[in-house]
Amino acid sequence: MVKIGNIELPEFPLLLAPMEDVSDPPFRRLCKQHGADLMYSEFISSEGLIRDAIKSRQKLDIFDYERPVGIQIFGGDEEAMAMSARIVETVNPDIVDINFGCPVKKVVCKGAGAGVLKDIDLMVRLTKAVVDSTHLPVTVKTRLGWDEDSINIYEVAERLQDVGIKALTIHGRTRAQMYKGEADWAPIAKVKNNPRIQIPIFGNGDIDSPEKALKYRNEYGLDGIMIGRAAIGYPWIFNQIKHYFATGEHLPEPTVEDRVEAARNHLKWSIDWKGERVGVFETRRHYTNYFKGIHGFKEYRQRMVSNDKPEDVYAVFDEVLEKFADYKMV
Structure with missing residues (x-):
């Protein structure tokens, strides 16, 4: 069993990634129905939440049938992040997640998402502001670093754990890579194998088949995997992976x-x-x-x-x- 704070998940859980314009309640419901163990909302701007932007508020909608579910926020200002975490808490999700991974320019240029990868001290302050403002378990999703010359995930993992996060998901690319090239899971495994790290470490990036999921589970020894793009239009992937783990055989293709x-x-x-x-x-x-x-x-x-x-x-x-x-x- 894997625990995120007081949330209990099965052994080696499969998580649905937060994806803009994809991970809304109807899509999450389909993924839950087909085997996802934990899901996250689309990311929500902390500034938008505070301004009461309708689109941001609508992203707070969660339903009991999809639990456990986390709501993901992003931003570059400590006060705004703390305040938005308190707003998120009012709708009673199971987890608050912080996005330090989104590579999209409009997010990065606001000093949010993967933009924070350039400033670990700020990342730590933002995280602490959220942890201190909610009783819910706080998790983080991030990348290996800003670019190949600044892979700082080892320091990031230790320092975020020290300020109180309960799990960390790492996408195996830098911000500079965006979604190109192949995700590198070796640094994620190195984080997991650090004796100082006690929280669950989840890997993300390029898992698009049961075979790959099994190979990565065996090779990298993480606590679970997060699946994003491979679930779009194909929510069956979660049960397919679980079935393959259990039997070594494939479920039939969805008709x-x-x-x-x-x-x-x-x-x-x-x-x-x-x-x-x-x-x-x-x-x-x-x-x-x-x-x-x-x-x-x-x-x-x-x-x-x-x-x-x-x-x-x-x-x-x-x-x-x-x-x-x-x-x-x-």
């Missing part, structure tokens, strides 16, 4: 019927959460991923993303079930 069911649920839950117009609009970006690799699908996908009424989209789903009833996924 067209499975994919339609996922897309249908995603649309329904989005509408339940945000209303018909926004729910229909926001689910569109997911259809390409759910039906990736199906030959002759373009016309149906086009209709899914161009219909404004839920009943019309559901009708396209029904057509797909009929047209591709005997289709074999490979």
Whole structure:
């Protein structure tokens, strides 16, 4: 068993990464249904929360069926981070997570996300401000360092543990790499093997198959793994990995019927959460991923993303079930 503060997770848990415009409640619900052990919200700007920005506030929505769930915040100002942690606490998540990893320019240039990797002292002060302002366990997600010449994750891990974080997720790239090249998990394993480190260490980056998950579990000896891009349009990956761990065998590929069911649920839950117009609009970006690799699908996908009424989209789903009833996924 792995513990994050008072949160108990199974041995070698699989975590869903916080992803902007992806990790919202409907998507998290699908991943939970298909085996994710712990999930995080999309990242939320501390400044936006304090300003009561509607979009930021909506990202605080969590539901009991998805627990345990963490809410992730980012920012570069201690007071704003402390205040936003107190706001987050009011919706009663299980965990508060701090994003020190986002490499996107608009976040970095505000001195937040991976921008903080240039200043470890600031990173420590921001973390301490959050830890001191909440009774919830605080976790951090970060990268190896700013660039190859400044890989500082060993010092970061010790100092963040010292100010009270309860778990650390490390993406095996520097900020300079963005999402290019291959994630390097060797430094993450080095953090885990540091005798001073007592908190769970999770690895993140490039896990896109059960084989790779097993190889990395055995090779690097971490406490669990966080999966991001491989889960987009493919929430089945969590149970597939668990099944492979347990049996050494693959679960069958999700059928067209499975994919339609996922897309249908995603649309329904989005509408339940945000209303018909926004729910229909926001689910569109997911259809390409759910039906990736199906030959002759373009016309149906086009209709899914161009219909404004839920009943019309559901009708396209029904057509797909009929047209591709005997289709074999490979």
